[in-house]
Amino acid sequence: MVDGTSRTTAQPPSRLVKGDELTGHSVVANSTMNRERVLAGGNSYTRELGFTPTEFLNSDDHGPAPSWLDLCSGEGLALREAAQRLPRASITGVDLVGPLLRTALPEGLELITADLGRWSPRRRYDLVTCVHGLHYIGDRLALLERAATWLTGTGLLVAHFDPSTLRRPDGSDASRPVLAALRAAGFHYSARHHRLSLQGGRPITLPFTYLGADPHAGPNYTGQPAVASYYGPVGPGGLRAASG
Numbered sequence: 001m002v003d004g005t006s007r008t009t010a011q012p013p014s015r016l017v018k019g020d021e022l023t024g025h026s027v028v029a030n031s032t033m034n035r036e037r038v039l040a041g042g043n044s045y046t047r048e049l050g051f052t053p054t055e056f057l058n059s060d061d062h063g064p065a066p067s068w069l070d071l072c073s074g075e076g077l078a079l080r081e082a083a084q085r086l087p088r089a090s091i092t093g094v095d096l097v098g099p100l101l102r103t104a105l106p107e108g109l110e111l112i113t114a115d116l117g118r119w120s121p122r123r124r125y126d127l128v129t130c131v132h133g134l135h136y137i138g139d140r141l142a143l144l145e146r147a148a149t150w151l152t153g154t155g156l157l158v159a160h161f162d163p164s165t166l167r168r169p170d171g172s173d174a175s176r177p178v179l180a181a182l183r184a185a186g187f188h189y190s191a192r193h194h195r196l197s198l199q200g201g202r203p204i205t206l207p208f209t210y211l212g213a214d215p216h217a218g219p220n221y222t223g224q225p226a227v228a229s230y231y232g233p234v235g236p237g238g239l240r241a242a243s244g
C-alpha cells in the first residue's frame, strides 16, 4: 500500500525507498514541519531534550571551547542563541533543507545543508543532539552508529527515537530486538520522553541490515507523518546494506 494512507496492520509496503528517493519525498523534505524550536521556552530544545544545552556545554567537563553538533537542525534557531551565549563554542547544525532565514551567523556557528545519510564531521563533539529528526532518516540505526563515534570520550548524544516505526521485513514491529541491541551497545532509552541517549563516544555495530523505508507509514507519536524503517538480520558474512 503506497497510497499516502496510514498502515495499521503488520504488512510490508509494496516497495521500500532509499537514498534520494526518500530524501526527496514530501514527508521528509517538508518545510511545514516544526523546524523552528528555540533554545528555551515552550517550543524549545531545552523542553524537548530535558536539559539546557548551553548549561551542559558550560560545565567544566568540556573545557573553555565546548562543541555541539545538532543533527537535523532545521532553521538552527536554538544554535544561533547558543552561539551568542557561548562565544568560544564550536556549534554545527546539519539539515537536508538549508535555513530559510538568511541573516548572518554568529561567530562559532556553521549551518551545513546535507543529507545525514551521507555526511560525516571531521571532528568530535561534546554534545550531539537530534531533536525530532531521526523520524525522517531511513537508516537511522546506521546514523546512530556513526554518531556514537562523533562524540568525545565524555560527550553526550541525545536523540528522539520512536521504536514503533522500526519494522521487520514482514512489516511487524522490530522495536524489541532493536532496543535490546541499542541497550547492549550502551544506549539508554526513555520511553516516556522518546529519548535515546549515550554517554561517551565509542564504536558501535548493531546487528541489523537496512532494507529501506516507507514514507507512507503515517503519523508517529508526534502526530506528524513520519518514515518507517525496515531492518532484517545481518546478512551472510556480516555485510550490511548501503545506507540511505
Ligand SMILES: C[S@@+](CC[C@H](N)C(=O)[O-])C[C@H]1O[C@@H](n2cnc3c(N)ncnc32)[C@H](O)[C@@H]1O
Pocket (backbone or CB within 6 Å): 023, 028, 029, 030, 033, 034, 035, 036, 037, 071, 072, 073, 074, 075, 094, 095, 096, 097, 114, 115, 116, 117, 130, 131, 132, 133, 136, 137
Ligand atoms: C521536525 S524537523 C526538526 C528541526 C529542528 N531539530 C527543530 O527541532 O526545530 C526535522 C528536520 O529533519 C530534517 N531532515 C530530514 N531528513 C534529513 C536528512 N536525511 N538529513 C538531514 N536532515 C534531515 C528536515 O529537513 C527537518 O528540518
